[in-house]
Amino acid sequence: MTSASPSKATIARSTWESMFDFLVRTAPAREKVLAHHGLTPNDARALSALDQEEGRTMSALAEEWACDASNATWIIDRIERLGLAERRMSPEDRRVRLVVLTPRGAEAREQLLEEFHQPPPALLALTRDDLDTLRRVLRKLDGVGRGEPDHRRPWESRD
Numbered sequence: 001m002t003s004a005s006p007s008k009a010t011i012a013r014s015t016w017e018s019m020f021d022f023l024v025r026t027a028p029a030r031e032k033v034l035a036h037h038g039l040t041p042n043d044a045r046a047l048s049a050l051d052q053e054e055g056r057t058m059s060a061l062a063e064e065w066a067c068d069a070s071n072a073t074w075i076i077d078r079i080e081r082l083g084l085a086e087r088r089m090s091p092e093d094r095r096v097r098l099v100v101l102t103p104r105g106a107e108a109r110e111q112l113l114e115e116f117h118q119p120p121p122a123l124l125a126l127t128r129d130d131l132d133t134l135r136r137v138l139r140k141l142d143g144v145g146r147g148e149p150d151h152r153r154p155w156e157s158r159d
Contacts, residue, residue: 022122026120026122029120030116033112033115033116034112037108037111037112038082039082039108039112040078042075042078043075043078043079043082043084044112045065045075046061046075046076046079046085047079047084047085047101047105047108047109047112048109049061049064049065050085050099050100050101050105051100051101051106052100052101052102052103052105052106053100054100055088055090055098055099055100056098056099056100057090057096057097057098057099058072058073058076058097058099059072061075061076061099076099079105080099083102083104083105084101084102084104084105084108085099085100085101085102085105086099086100086102087099088100
């Protein structure tokens with residue numbers, strides 16, 4: 001008697017569970033990076049949502065973070081006290097305040113990303129072929145279902 005092969009949904013669930021579990025298992029390393037910089041996960045989230053040029057309103061941040069505006073304000077207040085962000089008046093409407101990264105905030109974000117992007121030992125233990133396959137498959141997820149453009153570098157494989 002042969003067993004039926006698993007459905008695509010079953011395989012997708014198992015794959016997602018493995019990805020999710022790996023991210024959870026490696027979270028302490030990211031938390032250590034944040035602690036080294038005196039930041040919280042919410043601080044990192046705020047830094048990733050902001051830039052130096054285009055300001056964001058508190059309501060836009062609250063909507064993106066799916067939280068109450070008062071929570072978004074609390075997060076921005078914290079990174080503002082750290083000198084990582086500042087509020088500015090909107091050039092179109094003086095009643096509106098926009099949040100932008102300071103140069104120090106942009107530098108902090110770059111440092112965090114540099115450290116977060118260091119591969120964990122378990123990933124480095126994979127073979128080059130396995131890493132190539134994993135990278136190729138994960139890149140297929142970029143923009144899937146969102147109609148977003150392909151953000152890969154021109155020299156990177158599009159398989």
